[in-house]
Amino acid sequence: MCIFCKIVNKEIPSNIILEDENFIAFHDINPKAPVHILAIPKVHVDSFDQMSADMMQKMTPFIQNVAKEVNIHKSGYRVITNIGENGGQEVGHLHFHILGGAKLRWGHFSDADPQGHF
Ligand code: 5GP
Ligand code: ZN
Numbered sequence: 222m223c224i225f226c227k228i229v230n231k232e233i234p235s236n237i238i239l240e241d242e243n244f245i246a247f248h249d250i251n252p253k254a255p256v257h258i259l260a261i262p263k264v265h266v267d268s269f270d271q272m273s274a275d276m277m278q279k280m281t282p283f284i285q286n287v288a289k290e291v292n293i294h295k296s297g298y299r300v301i302t303n304i305g306e307n308g309g310q311e312v313g314h315l316h317f318h319i320l321g322g323a324k325l326r327w328g329h330f331s332d333a334d335p336q337g338h339f
Contacts, residue, residue, distance in 0.1 A: 223265060223312070223313060223314045224312060224314070225259075225261050225265075225312055225314035225316065226265050226314060228245070228247065228261075229245055229261070229263045235247035235248070236248040238258055238287060238290055238291060239283070239286060239287050239290050241283065242263075243262060243263055243264075243276075243279055243280075243283070244260060244261065244262055244263060244279075244280060244283045245260075245261055245263060246258050246259065246260040246261075246283070246284075246287045246290075246319070247259060249318070253318075253320065254320040254321060254322055254323060254325060255321070255322030255323050256291055256293055256298070256319070256320065256321045256322035257318065257319070257320050258287055258291065258318075258319040258320075259316045259317070259318060259319070260280065260283060260284050260287055260316065260317045260319060261314060261315060261316045261317075262276060262280065262315055265314055266314070266315040267313055267314070267315065268302070268304045268305060268308075268310060268313070268315055269302045269304050269315060270304050270305065271315070272315055280317070284300060284317055284319060287319055288319060288321070291321075291322075293319075293321035293322060296321065296322075297321060298319055298320060298321030299318075299319075299320045299321065299325050300317050300318065300319055300320075301317070301318040301320065302315070302316065302317045302318070303318075
């Protein structure tokens with residue numbers, strides 16, 4: 222069983238912010254911003270690439286409610302999902318990072334030539 226499935230099953234403790242029948246949101250163990258929350262489906266899905274449109278539809282208001290719960294919905298926040306090797310995904314269970322609580326920097330995403338692909 223993957224590490225986030227264990228969090229869903231409460232076999233690994235986590236700091237839960239919001240939970241409903243389909244999703245759970247908890248604080249990232251290694252925060253990259255003053256607010257850094259992970260929102261995940263309770264069922265195992267490998268990544269966004271494997272996610273159904275139906276799940277995305279349900280997850281949208283869940284993520285919005287997480288932002289409200291921690292009061293970053295007005296100040297602004299960022300939602301990120303890393304996908305696979307090049308996306309930098311380290312945990313193979315779909316998760317959305319919800320980042321906020323301060324003005325976020327925009328990243329230097331790759332050392333490759335950003336003009337190089339097309
Ligand atoms: P990824 O790199 O896959 O997009 O992000 C994985 C995230 O999960 C990382 O930000 C990492 O800090 C977080 N993480 C990994 N293991 C645990 C854990 O056991 N508990 C919590 N709360 N976060 C975790
Ligand atoms: Zn899993």
